[in-house]
Amino acid sequence: MSYGSMPVLERVGFTVPAGTGICVTGENGIGKSTLLRCVSGLQQPDDGRIRVFGATPGSSPEFWAAVCTTVEPPTWYPGLTVREHAELICRAHGQNPDEAGIGEALERFGLAGHADAIPPSLSSGQKQRLTLALVLIRPSSLLILDEPEQRLDPEGRAAVAEMLVEYLSTGGSLLMASHDDKFAVASGSELTTMESLHP
Numbered sequence: 001m002s003y004g005s006m007p008v009l010e011r012v013g014f015t016v017p018a019g020t021g022i023c024v025t026g027e028n029g030i031g032k033s034t035l036l037r038c039v040s041g042l043q044q045p046d047d048g049r050i051r052v053f054g055a056t057p058g059s060s061p062e063f064w065a066a067v068c069t070t071v072e073p074p075t076w077y078p079g080l081t082v083r084e085h086a087e088l089i090c091r092a093h094g095q096n097p098d099e100a101g102i103g104e105a106l107e108r109f110g111l112a113g114h115a116d117a118i119p120p121s122l123s124s125g126q127k128q129r130l131t132l133a134l135v136l137i138r139p140s141s142l143l144i145l146d147e148p149e150q151r152l153d154p155e156g157r158a159a160v161a162e163m164l165v166e167y168l169s170t171g172g173s174l175l176m177a178s179h180d181d182k183f184a185v186a187s188g189s190e191l192t193t194m195e196s197l198h199p
């Protein structure tokens with residue numbers, strides 16, 4: 001993979017077995033987000049092979065039913081509240097919003113008091129909590145998360161780490177990038193570090 005003449009992601013290879021988490025670490029600009037974008041099918045590598053559930057990433061509705069990613073920043077629908085965003089996500093994924101545990105999820109993410117607020121009115125950390133709540137409320141088999149700990153306070157990081165461990169324990173898989181090794185380990189992920197071939 002390269003941007004113009006600048007090579008990024010050379011000789012990268014890994015597998016994420018079902019029910020396991022991999023956390024990619026490495027210095028700013030090493031290529032973590034680019035890697036996650038490629039695995040999410042949002043960017044095409046120039047060379048090499050990426051398979052997700054046996055298929056090319058992003059190529060089918062089945063991929064997007066199984067894979068949930070925060071690599072792209074979320075879009076907030078004008079005028080819809082926090083709770084209505086959660087209901088929308090549930091409906092889009094075939095869940096009955098009344099049975100999807102929306103109230104409990106908002107509670108766990110510390111957003112219960114903001115259920116009737118519109119997302120743009122939330123703080124940056126609260127928006128990040130909502131982004132992750134919406135990711136975890138819908139069914140999926142693989143989460144691809146780019147620095148999920150960003151903007152979260154220590155309590156928020158601990159809560160998200162705990163929820164990711166639960167996600168893995170139910171057979172889900174996780175691929176994330178992070179600069180917080182402690183958070184990554186607490187979330188049940190194995191660390192793998194990207195290093196430059198051109199120091």
Ligand SMILES: Nc1ncnc2c1ncn2[C@@H]1O[C@H](COP(=O)(O)OP(=O)(O)OP(=O)(O)O)[C@@H](O)[C@H]1O
Pocket residue numbers: 003008026027028029030031032033034035
């Ligand atoms: N759209 C783009 N056009 C040109 N170069 C880009 C583009 N996106 C990323 N790059 C470059 O590719 C390299 C890898 O960027 P990437 O965002 O994948 O790194 P990262 O490891 O996620 O960094 P960080 O830890 O800062 O989030 C960087 O040198 C960056 O400048």
